[in-house]
Amino acid sequence: MINLEAPQKFRPLVGQAHQVAMNLLRPNSRTYDRSEHDYPRELDMLAAMVDGLSASGATSGAGASGVRREADDPGPAPGTEWSTRNGSNLASVLSIMEMCWGDVGLLLSMPRQGLGNSAIASVADDEQAERFRGVWASMAITEPGCGSDSANISTTARLDGDDYVIDGEKIYVTAGERCDAVVVWATLDKLLGRAAIKSFVVPKGTPGMTVTRLEHKLGIRSSDTAAITFTDCRVPKRNLLGSPEVDTNEGFAGAMATFDNTRPLVAAMAVGCARASLELTRELLEEAGVVVDYDRPVQTQTAAAATYLQLESDWEAAYLLTLRAAWLADNGTPNSLEASMAKAKAGRVGSDVTLRCVELAGSVGYSENELLEKWARDSKILDIFEGTQQIQQLIVARRLLGLSSAQLK
Amino acid sequence: MARSIRSASRHGLTAREKQDPIGVAVAVLNKIASSDALDRFTPFGLNLRTSTERAVYEATRSGFRTVGLANRQFQKVADRGRPVRVPSALGTGSFDLTPTQDEQMLVDVVTELAAEVVRPVAAESDAVATAPESVLKAGVDIGLPILGVPEELGGVHAERSAMAGTLVAEALAHGDMGLAVASLAPGAVATALSLWGSEEQQATYLPAFTGDDVPAAALALTEPRPLFDPSTPATRAVRDGDDLVVTGTKSAVVRGADAELFVVGVELDGEARLLVVESGSDGLKVEADPSMGLRAASLSRLVLEDVRVPATALLGTAEDHVACVRLSRLAWCALSLGTAQAVLDHVVPYVNERVAFGEPISHRQSVAFMVANIAIELDSMRLVTYRAASRAAQGKDHAREVALARRLCADRGMQIGNDGVQLLGGHGFVKEHPVERWYRDLRAIGVMEGGVLV
Numbered sequence: 053m054i055n056l057e058a059p060q061k062f063r064p065l066v067g068q069a070h071q072v073a074m075n076l077l078r079p080n081s082r083t084y085d086r087s088e089h090d091y092p093r094e095l096d097m098l099a100a101m102v103d104g105l106s107a108s109g110a111t112s113g114a115g116a117s118g119v120r121r122e123a124d125d126p127g128p129a130p131g132t133e134w135s136t137r138n139g140s141n142l143a144s145v146l147s148i149m150e151m152c153w154g155d156v157g158l159l160l161s162m163p164r165q166g167l168g169n170s171a172i173a174s175v176a177d178d179e180q181a182e183r184f185r186g187v188w189a190s191m192a193i194t195e196p197g198c199g200s201d202s203a204n205i206s207t208t209a210r211l212d213g214d215d216y217v218i219d220g221e222k223i224y225v226t227a228g229e230r231c232d233a234v235v236v237w238a239t240l241d242k243l244l245g246r247a248a249i250k251s252f253v254v255p256k257g258t259p260g261m262t263v264t265r266l267e268h269k270l271g272i273r274s275s276d277t278a279a280i281t282f283t284d285c286r287v288p289k290r291n292l293l294g295s296p297e298v299d300t301n302e303g304f305a306g307a308m309a310t311f312d313n314t315r316p317l318v319a320a321m322a323v324g325c326a327r328a329s330l331e332l333t334r335e336l337l338e339e340a341g342v343v344v345d346y347d348r349p350v351q352t353q354t355a356a357a358a359t360y361l362q363l364e365s366d367w368e369a370a371y372l373l374t375l376r377a378a379w380l381a382d383n384g385t386p387n388s389l390e391a392s393m394a395k396a397k398a399g400r401v402g403s404d405v406t407l408r409c410v411e412l413a414g415s416v417g418y419s420e421n422e423l424l425e426k427w428a429r430d431s432k433i434l435d436i437f438e439g440t441q442q443i444q445q446l447i448v449a450r451r452l453l454g455l456s457s458a459q460l461k
Numbered sequence: 462m463a464r465s466i467r468s469a470s471r472h473g474l475t476a477r478e479k480q481d482p483i484g485v486a487v488a489v490l491n492k493i494a495s496s497d498a499l500d501r502f503t504p505f506g507l508n509l510r511t512s513t514e515r516a517v518y519e520a521t522r523s524g525f526r527t528v529g530l531a532n533r534q535f536q537k538v539a540d541r542g543r544p545v546r547v548p549s550a551l552g553t554g555s556f557d558l559t560p561t562q563d564e565q566m567l568v569d570v571v572t573e574l575a576a577e578v579v580r581p582v583a584a585e586s587d588a589v590a591t592a593p594e595s596v597l598k599a600g601v602d603i604g605l606p607i608l609g610v611p612e613e614l615g616g617v618h619a620e621r622s623a624m625a626g627t628l629v630a631e632a633l634a635h636g637d638m639g640l641a642v643a644s645l646a647p648g649a650v651a652t653a654l655s656l657w658g659s660e661e662q663q664a665t666y667l668p669a670f671t672g673d674d675v676p677a678a679a680l681a682l683t684e685p686r687p688l689f690d691p692s693t694p695a696t697r698a699v700r701d702g703d704d705l706v707v708t709g710t711k712s713a714v715v716r717g718a719d720a721e722l723f724v725v726g727v728e729l730d731g732e733a734r735l736l737v738v739e740s741g742s743d744g745l746k747v748e749a750d751p752s753m754g755l756r757a758a759s760l761s762r763l764v765l766e767d768v769r770v771p772a773t774a775l776l777g778t779a780e781d782h783v784a785c786v787r788l789s790r791l792a793w794c795a796l797s798l799g800t801a802q803a804v805l806d807h808v809v810p811y812v813n814e815r816v817a818f819g820e821p822i823s824h825r826q827s828v829a830f831m832v833a834n835i836a837i838e839l840d841s842m843r844l845v846t847y848r849a850a851s852r853a854a855q856g857k858d859h860a861r862e863v864a865l866a867r868r869l870c871a872d873r874g875m876q877i878g879n880d881g882v883q884l885l886g887g888h889g890f891v892k893e894h895p896v897e898r899w900y901r902d903l904r905a906i907g908v909m910e911g912g913v914l915v
Contacts (some may be wrong), residue, residue, distance in 0.1 A: 053553055053561050054624055055855070056848035066730035134556040346864035347783060354686050365868040367843030372848060376840075379556050393837045442830075449829035451838055452805075453813055459821075460829050 056372055059138040062146055067145040072098060073154025076461035078423075079153045085426055089266050090273055091230060092161055099163035141313075141378035149371075152324030156430045157274035159321065166227050167191040167314055167438070169237035172252060174313045175293045184253060188233040192222035192280060200443050202237065203246040207282065209238035209292075216252060216292060218260070218285040224437070228278025229263050232256055236282065240298060248298045253291045259325030260285030271429030312388050314438050315395040316377040321433040322402030323371045330364060331426045336413050356412055363405045370398035389451045396444035399435030401454040406431045533721055535739060540661035547587060547611045547655060549856030550620045558770065558847070564625050571604055571632040575799075579636025586757035586896055590749075592606070592716070594644035600644035605629070606670045609633075609652025609914070614663055615671030616655065623788065623853035626652070626915030627846060630875040634799025635806075638902040639757030641796055642913055646715035646758070649764060649792070649914035650678035653724050657777030662737060666722060676721035678704065681711035681763050682786065682911025689731065691726055691786045691910045696765065698729040698736060700772070705729065707736065707768045715912045717747040718762025724776060725763070726785075726911065735776040735785060744768040744827040754901030785914065787863045788853060792913035794866040797874035797906045800899050801839045804881035808832060809897060812884055831880050838873040845869050850915065871907025878903035 076098055084092045130290065146388060149160040159165075168189025176184065198204045207220025218238050233255045240248040249321040254261055265279040289296075334344065342356045350358040373394040380387035410417035417424040434442050449458050478486065560568065578599045586592055600606075608626055608894040610616025618625065627715065628650075633641035653671040654662055669676050682691050696709025707727055714720070723738045744766040752760050777785075812823040812832060822828045849862035882889035889896045 053550070054559065054564075054847055054851045055552055055555065055557050056851055057552070057556065059556050104486060130686060136555050142556060193760070210715050240666055247674040346860040347692065347786065349688070349690055350868065352690050361864060361868050362872065365845065365872075366841075368845050368862075368865045369838075369869060370850075372844035373837075373841060375556060376558060376844060379558065390840075393840055396488075396833075397837050397841060444831040445830045446826070449823075449826075449833040452809060452832055453823045453829060455813075455823060456727065459824050460826070461824075 056375070058146055058375070059142060061138065062143055065143055066146050066150055067071065068154070069150035072101075073150050073152075077154030077158045077444065079150065080274075080337065081423060081426070082156070082319070082420070084157065087271075088268060088273040088384075091274060092158055095158065099165075102118055102162075103164075105280065105412070114413055138379070139323040139382035141316070141381040142352070142375065144373050145316055145378040148317055148320040149324035149327070149374075152321040153328045156322075156325050157272035157319050160226055160272060161273040162234075163230075164188040166231055167317075168231065168253075168327050170314050170317065172253070172293065175251065177294070180253075180290070180293060184233070187253075187255075187417045188227070188230070188232040189253065190225050190227040190278075192225045192236045193229065194224045195221060200440055203249065205237055205239060206242065207236065207238040208239055209250065209252060210243070211240075211289070211388065212286075214289050215286045218252060218282040218288060220255065221279070221281045224280045225278045225280050226275055228280050229266060229276045232282065232409045234261070235293070239381065244298050250296065251293045252287055253281070253293065254287050258285055258287060270432055271426070272433055276372045303374060311439060312386075312391045313381065315391040315444075316374055316381070316387075318434055318438045319370065319374040319391075319394040319398035322368070322374060322398040322431060323374055325403045325427050325431045325434070326367050326370070326398075326405040329406045329424055330360075330367060332362065332422070332424060333409040333412050333417070336416065347448055359408060359412060359435075366397075366401045367405055372392070373397050389448060390452075392439070392444040392447040395439060396441055396448065399441050399444070402431040402434050403428075469687035471743050492561060494812070533669065535665050535722070538664035539838060540659055540660055543661060544658055544660045544663055545611055545613045545655070547618075547622075548620050550624070551609060551852045552851075552855045555772075560624075562626060564628055565626055568628045568632050571629050572635070574603060575633050575636025575641075579633065579640050583637035583640060583757070584892065584895065584898070586637070586640055587754075588756075588760055590751050590756040592757045594761065596640050597644060600633075601675045605633075605644055606647040606651050606675045608648050610655045610667060613722060614655060614667050615813065616651075621854045621856065623791065623915045624847075624850045625854075627791065627850035630680045630792050630913065631798040631802075631843075634796040635803050636799075637757060637798045638905070639755040640759040640806075640901075641717055641799070642755055643911045645792070646680070646720075647675050647678045649680040649789070649912065650722055650724050652914045653680060653776060657735065657781040657785070659776075660689070660694050661773060666737070669722075670822050672899075675718040678721040678722040678724075679715045679717060679763075680724045680785075680911040681714045681717075681912055682726040682789065683711060683713040683909060685712040685762065689910070692783070694726045694728045694733055696725065696727045698727040699714050700729075701769070702833050704773055705736065705768050705772055705774065707738070707765045707770065709765055711749060711763040711765075712760075713752070713909055714747070714750075714761045714763045715770060716759045717763050718759065719747065720747075723763060725765070726782065729775070732779040733782045733818060734779060735782050735843075737774045737776050738765070738768060738770055742768045742770065743818065753904055754874055754898065755905050756902065786910060787860060789914050790867045790910075791846065791849055791915045793844070793906050793909050793915060794863075794870040795850070795915065796844060797870040797903060798839070798843050800902055801835070801842065803879040804836050804877050804896060804899050805832070808835070808881055808884045811894075815885075828884065831884060835877050835880055838877060842866070842873055844871045852892070853915070867907065874906050876902045890913075 053080045067215055076094060080092055080094050084090060102406050164186060166189050167445055168191040171191060172184050172189055193202050194451050195205055199422040209216045211216050218236060233253050236254050237249055238252060240250060263278045264279050264281050267277040269277060337356055342354055345353060346356045350361055377387050377391045410424050410428045415424055487752045578596055580591055604617055607616040608629060609622055609810055612619050620637050623749055630645060647670060651667060684695055696711060698705040711725060721740045725736045725738050727736050728733055745768050746764040748762045750760050750762045813821050815822050846866045849859050849866045852859040881896040881902050885894055885896055888894055
């Protein structure tokens with residue numbers, strides 16, 4: 053039965069995340085925007101709390117998870133009527149929306165909730181999943197000479213005895229300084245192309261791994277963004293996530309599968325951040341005497357109200373596309389196309405909504421007295437990382453048109 | 462100059478334009494050049510007007526005419542104050558995009574109808590501004606008029622069917638929006654009677670819709686003026702004893718000339734209300750009003766001049782009028798989904814096959830990204846519309862969701878129609894391809910009030 057309301061059973065989870073966002077993230081939001089690179093120590097308290105909630109079984113966690121199907125969950129028995137599943141993916145996007153309604157940068161700085169954790173959850177075997185449980189893992193893909201064309205990375209991993217030796221330079225590693233480990237993309241043999249790209253878990257303190265720089269950014273300043281070099285950096289063989297085989301038929305799919313899981317999460321971040329802007333702007337407009345009417349034709353309302361309705365309609369679309377991508381993952385349905393659609397729509401809507409809310413609120417929106425200008429800065433990265441707007445459009449277009457990356461470049 | 466509603470005579474000129482003597486002379490020349498006499502006495506026997514254009518032209522020109530040649534007598538039934546009300550669907554509380562088995566079966570049937578009966582006659586129906594009997598009958602045969610009528614009153618559903626109605630409208634509009642509107646119009650009136658009718662109204666009118674000989678009927682809410690707001694209709698009903706006397710003009714009335722029953726939006730005592738008006742009423746006239754698109758729906762204007770109806774013809778309350786406007790907008794959103802999907806289905810093979818500069822144009826990002834965005838925005842429209850529909854079916858407040866769906870479907874749906882023509886270039890501008898029709902049809906979303914209802 054078609055129903056697009058957030059699942060009833062996740063209401064307590066969403067309510068908790070909302071209270072945390074309101075009472076812990078928002079009060080620290082401006083502070084760590086101003087003092088970039090200071091560690092938001094309030095988050096340690098929060099992380100402990102989240103762990104406690106997880107242990108009590110009261111919540112599915114507030115941060116990134118992957119799309120592993122639980123081993124003890126065989127799905128519906130044969131012959132019984134199919135019924136829908138609302139699981140950890142929906143729970144994740146819903147709680148991330150709430151947290152990013154609070155603060156995107158602080159959500160990205162949540163201990164043990166890094167994007168690397170999502171990669172581990174998605175690609176790791178059972179032994180690895182157990183071994184890296186509780187580790188705060190960041191994700192290192194981008195290099196100075198390679199951004200969206202991640203198949204072209206030049207960081208290498210060379211097998212030497214029981215170790216891989218990693219060499220190269222990574223940039224834009226979110227939580228790269230604060231994390232416990234970095235999931236690094238490196239190639240086993242550049243000549244073999246995409247199929248040879250594997251991900252490796254490199255624990256902090258491993259000799260040869262050095263954080264060389266922290267970036268100064270437009271937004272999400274409370275989140276540290278690191279440049280990291282790897283020089284003769286040795287990790288045990290079993291830290292390679294997934295299969296070490298270079299399967300040219302499998303190609304890039306294994307590594308890219310992570311994105312199917314993380315893109316809805318980033319879309320959820322944009323949705324949460326934009327909702328903060330919409331809610332505050334609506335209240336500011338009401339104080340200014342503008343009432344948004346859902347029944348009167350927009351042509352008969354003020355330009356501000358008409359603009360607001362258009363922004364809210366785009367937001368609604370981004371929200372529902374995100375829930376759909378997560379719902380498909382919960383039900384074991386391939387969602388690569390839908391994940392990219394969600395990321396594309398939410399990414400551009402995030403920027404559009406937050407920027408136009410600044411405009412609607414005038415200098416009140418532009419000033420640091422309010423958070424509208426900050427949300428307009430924070431949201432920009434969400435249309436860039438985990439695949440830019442243009443990369444999402446490429447993925448959607450290739451899929452719809454049945455074209456290869458050689459045909460549609 | 463009086464602004465009669467018949468006046469297409471200003472030719473899009475604003476009131477600031479003034480004729481000078483040369484202008485007057487040119488206007489006289491134009492009058493001579495465009496007269497019928499010129500057509501009849503064209504040298505060399507040339508006649509530039511095709512028969513179909515002439516038919517539309519004549520229909521438009523013929524102006525007012527009284528309806529009522531084939532009106533049936535609706536047998537009045539006494540009211541015992543026990544109207545049937547449709548219960549809401551019970552939600553499961555889970556996020557789910559899977560239609561019920563009943564909905565899916567219905568969609569499959571309508572999809573087949575749209576592909577095999579509707580689409581093949583869409584271009585011709587558009588040209589002659591008429592829905593063929595074959596399409597209308599096929600719609601009746603699969604039960605379109607009783608989709609919103611509860612079992613108890615001879616319909617099919619035990620509970621609120623706004624979701625099923627949405628899925629059906631979408632599937633039908635994939636065949637053709639104009640024909641979908643023509644086919645769904647009687648169901649809009651039957652649904653309104655089911656949702657808000659008194660026992661007398663339900664017993665008097667619904668049997669005609671649940672039988673074999675379903676009357677044409679129209680839900681008439683729109684009026685012909687800029688910035689029209691259905692909550693403040695200019696069509697007024699005034700109390701006169703036990704009667705109401707109605708005066709005003711409604712526009713975008715689906716198949717008005719054929720309709721035997723209207724549900725009309727009127728102002729009464731400062732509130733917008735719905736009123737049941739039979740087509741045989743004195744003072745009621747219909748004028749053909751061919752428009753940019755939806756031509757197969759034979760849009761018309763309904764002119765009411767001192768039309769007298771009993772006060773019992775009021776349908777529902779002022780709140781029900783608000784609900785009616787919302788559910789009608791929702792139906793238009795559903796229609797936009799089908800037509801926008803038709804655009805996407807048409808452009809994908811086209812851009813893959815069309816070669817320019819030595820390769821398919823789909824190999825260029827500027828083309829491919831337009832296609833990607835059509836798909837992204839179409840799914841956006843679909844999900845927002847479905848949310849509104851599922852809330853309506855479950856009896857949840859849906860004012861916000863309908864408003865957002867209407868905004869999105871009007872904006873993005875039109876963009877999809879626009880891009881559909883653009884992707885085909887010159888081929889999109891000519892009637893060799895259906896994209897120009899979809900372009901015209903998709904402009905209706907955001908303009909229309911009434912006509913269809915889920």
